[in-house]
């Protein structure tokens with residue numbers, strides 16, 4: 086028997102595609118992009134087209150596993166669910182009896198589903214009184230900066246980019262990480278629009294734009310200030326929009342006037358003409374739009390840079406047109422009932438401490454203290470692979486290797502993190518469970534129907550936490566909610582679950598040009614160029630750069646960024662053989678001039694190192710890297726790298742100016758032949 090099931094891509098990507106799954110005799114044989122869903126328009130990326138290969142992968146974890154070898158060795162024995170859950174509940178209860186804050190949930194967006202993400206899991210940890218997790222690892226600098234400026238994580242409609250005359254793709258490799266945006270950008274390009282890409286790396290996206298501005302990492306704020314000054318000097322400002330729809334421009338203008346094209350160019354490592362040209366394009370083209378993405382905010386000044394760039398469409402009145410403005414995230418448009426999903430009321434007055442997921446390396450190694458609270462004694466990981474993805478992995482690995490740490494990992498595979506677990510619990514994939522989704526790159530809510538029965542003894546995240554709650558003796562009614570009941574809470578009455586299940590997706594009812602008349606989501610309805618509590622944004626130099634840390638730069642003269650490889654999604658899909666073989670091997674791109682001075686040949690094994698660690702990989706001598714910057718494409722599984730490490734061996738745990746986020750791309754290294 087053959088059926089077609091409506092699904093949604095669960096991955097942490099702005100595109101959130103609508104999928105049709107072909108199921109034959111209970112087996113998912115094919116996934117296709119839904120041709121009727123406008124953002125997806127029938128196309129899936131190479132990665133997700135391989136979803137069945139990932140789901141039926143021979144290495145799927147299909148039974149509960151208990152550790153038998155040393156931590157990190159990945160040696161396990163199969164146990165029954167009953168035994169695993171009783172033991173886990175017992176261990177957690179014992180720790181909680183001393184101090185429940187010694188237990189830490191660790192999760193991110195392995196699935197972006199509102200049900201399989203933070204619903205039953207959050208309820209469980211709230212009831213338990215576990216430490217809270219500050220989920221900062223990806224988008225917090227830009228997200229909080231955008232909210233400070235526009236009042237929320239909101240922006241243009243994806244589809245309207247097709248009608249822009251100028252698109253600035255700023256800190257984003259759209260073809261690799263936001264493919265369905267690229268389709269709309271291409272439509273605009275065919276209709277005569279100009280495309281400009283601002284990125285230290287010459288990406289496949291940069292190749293296809295009319296202009297590529299290869300600035301130094303972390304200098305975007307300076308570039309935005311330089312553009313602002315040109316807008317003022319040439320009077321390319323929309324004075325009426327500024328006066329009626331923004332607040333704080335005078336103070337910001339005073340800051341910007343110090344940024345001549347020459348000074349800007351010096352800081353950014355580009356030419357003064359590039360600064361002038363960008364300002365002219367931005368100031369004189371209508372409608373003009375910016376696709377900002379999270380790549381440019383993974384540096385110390387990432388938050389300030391986003392605030393500065395978010396000001397640009399206000400200064401020129403670009404928001405007046407539906408095809409003008411800016412999109413960083415659209416997630417704030419969705420009416421999500423977070424409290425209903427996560428039930429913080431179950432804390433019942435307790436106020437557990439919060440641990441930042443981006444400093445998990447340091448925090449797992451900390452002893453208990455008055456300031457920190459109790460030592461972390463147990464971690465429950467789901468929807469994340471911190472040993473591979475968190476910054477400064479030498480410390481993260483040491484933390485997860487602690488023999489006195491009790492670790493439970495809910496996973497599909499034996500990832501680097503699962504290898505460190507005391508228990509690995511088999512989780513279902515998107516084909517095996519029910520969910521509903523928002524998107525951070527478009528404005529449609531989607532449903533994901535279950536396509537197949539769970540493989541082996543896999544259970545959904547919700548079901549695992551439901552059962553754990555029962556073992557802990559939690560009798561609150563919310564722990565009996567089915568996935569459908571949770572899904573019905575997710576959007577409340579705003580988007581009915583019935584309609585969502587009938588149609589597969591629902592487009593949010595939003596104005597086409599949301600800020601044409603102001604109506605920002607701020608208290609005043611105006612764009613806050615000067616934001617309460619933050620003041621006027623300014624350029625904040627990197628922690629690690631030649632200008633800000635000359636002594637460090639003398640030893641480690643190359644700036645390293647580590648953006649995603651096209652065929653992986655963070656560390657997901659690295660173990661899918663067909664995709665890994667396209668990526669080949671872990672590599673670092675280095676400019677021919679930097680390679681020549683170091684005697685490095687294309688394809689040679691190199692050591693990439695700094696005071697934090699050393700990572701071996703192959704050198705790709707290529708003009709994809711600009712002089713002075715190397716690109717360590719991520720995020721490989723450590724155990725699949727030549728020396729059992731990955732690029733996060735070198736990154737640090739210092740946080741961004743706004744949003745307490747990691748500064749992965751603010752990192753000095755040296756490269757030498759191995």
Ligand SMILES: Nc1nc2c(c(=O)[nH]1)N[C@H]1C(S)=C(S)[C@@H](COP(=O)(O)OP(=O)(O)OC[C@H]3O[C@@H](n4cnc5c(=O)[nH]c(N)nc54)[C@H](O)[C@@H]3O)O[C@H]1N2
Pocket residue numbers: 097098099223255256257258259261262263283284285286288301302303304305378379380381382384646648649650651652653654655656750
């Ligand atoms: N194929 C694929 N798609 C993905 C992901 C993936 O791993 N693989 N990850 C998903 C996730 S979790 C996210 S958050 C999004 C991220 O979405 P994007 O933010 O669009 O992600 P990237 O492709 O990493 O884009 C980052 C780009 O920024 C550039 N960059 C680095 N530093 C700077 C800087 O200082 N200034 C500027 N202007 N540019 C800089 C990098 O070279 C890179 O090309 O993508 C999602 N989509």
Ligand SMILES: Nc1nc2c(c(=O)[nH]1)N[C@H]1C(S)=C(S)[C@@H](COP(=O)(O)OP(=O)(O)OC[C@H]3O[C@@H](n4cnc5c(=O)[nH]c(N)nc54)[C@H](O)[C@@H]3O)O[C@H]1N2
Pocket residue numbers: 097192193194195196201222223224467468469470471473474475495496497498500512513514515546647648649654655656657719720732733736749
């Ligand atoms: N150096 C460097 N480091 C980075 C980045 C970078 O650009 N450079 N990017 C950062 C960014 S943007 C992000 S978002 C983070 C991402 O970090 P993570 O959120 O940890 O993302 P993944 O590495 O994809 O790991 C997700 C895991 O969740 C599992 N999973 C998927 N679905 C389910 C499910 O339904 N149930 C359970 N239990 N598990 C599931 C997958 O198998 C996978 O192992 O990494 C960050 N780390």
Ligand SMILES: [Mo]
Pocket residue numbers: 097222223224
């Ligand atoms: Mo991310």
